[in-house]
Amino acid sequence: AQTVTQSQPEMSVQEAETVTLSCTYDTSENNYYLFWYKQPPSRQMILVIRQEAYKQQNATENRFSVNFQKAAKSFSLKISDSQLGDTAMYFCAFMKTGRGSTLGRLYFGRGTQLTVWP
Amino acid sequence: DAGVTQSPTHLIKTRGQQVTLRCSPKSGHDTVSWYQQALGQGPQFIFQYYEEEERQRGNFPDRFSGHQFPNYSSELNVNALLLGDSALYLCASSLRRRMVTGELFFGEGSRLTVL
Numbered sequence: 102a103q104t105v106t107q108s109q110p111e112m113s114v115q116e117a118e119t120v121t122l123s124c125t126y127d128t129s130e131n132n133y134y135l136f137w138y139k140q141p142p143s144r145q146m147i148l149v150i151r152q153e154a155y156k157q158q159n160a161t162e163n164r165f166s167v168n169f170q171k172a173a174k175s176f177s178l179k180i181s182d183s184q185l186g187d188t189a190m191y192f193c194a195f196m197k198t199g200r201g202s203t204l205g206r207l208y209f210g211r212g213t214q215l216t217v218w219p
Numbered sequence: 220d221a222g223v224t225q226s227p228t229h230l231i232k233t234r235g236q237q238v239t240l241r242c243s244p245k246s247g248h249d250t251v252s253w254y255q256q257a258l259g260q261g262p263q264f265i266f267q268y269y270e271e272e273e274r275q276r277g278n279f280p281d282r283f284s285g286h287q288f289p290n291y292s293s294e295l296n297v298n299a300l301l302l303g304d305s306a307l308y309l310c311a312s313s314l315r316r317r318m319v320t321g322e323l324f325f326g327e328g329s330r331l332t333v334l
Contacts, residue, residue, distance in 0.1 A: 134321045144328045151320075198321075204274075204319065207323070
């Protein structure tokens with residue numbers, strides 16, 4: 102079974118500063134994807150960034166980057182130059198790759214509520 | 220191009236009643252997955268539909284059932300509602316051949332309150 106753990110229920114950061122959200126996961130799989138999703142008050146899950154497990158290079162999307170440590174099963178999200186619009190719940194998620202009975206199924210952590218203050 | 224649309228956005232039911240939630244996938248998508256997100260929790264996978272068949276199922280009782288129509292839209296039905304069924308129900312759509320890379324699009328969810 103796959104489990105995803107987010108140990109920080111809440112985080113806060115001042116606008117323009119940098120914040121890092123933590124995520125660890127447990128799996129016996131070798132091929133998988135990891136994701137960070139953002140869920141603002143509108144409730145819609147929005148993909149922030151995605152990392153393929155076989156890629157050693159950490160993914161980056163503008164102000165968002167990850168620190169992927171496969172051996173440690175750690176996948177943290179760094180948000181640089183935080184903006185007020187980054188205020189949301191952030192979820193870390195895991196997905197097995199390859200075809201099979203669990204194709205496309207996401208396993209989510211419990212989330213971290215990030216508040217960006219002026 | 221409309222994204223994933225869900226209806227209703229909010230609803231209130233009483234224990235023992237039945238509820239039907241609806242999802243229209245993003246244009247061109249053929250696979251629909253449903254998730255339950257209880258308050259303060261991450262989403263939990265309920266089931267997935269493709270070609271009008273249930274392809275995967277999470278750890279949910281048979282009270283939870285679904286359907287996919289020829290136009291790829293989907294319904295989630297919950298019978299004999301319990302207080303614990305109160306949650307946000309999220310629909311995610313995808314194109315099956317792109318699912319291997321995790322390309323999923325979520326709707327804004329249906330908030331169900333059971334009294």
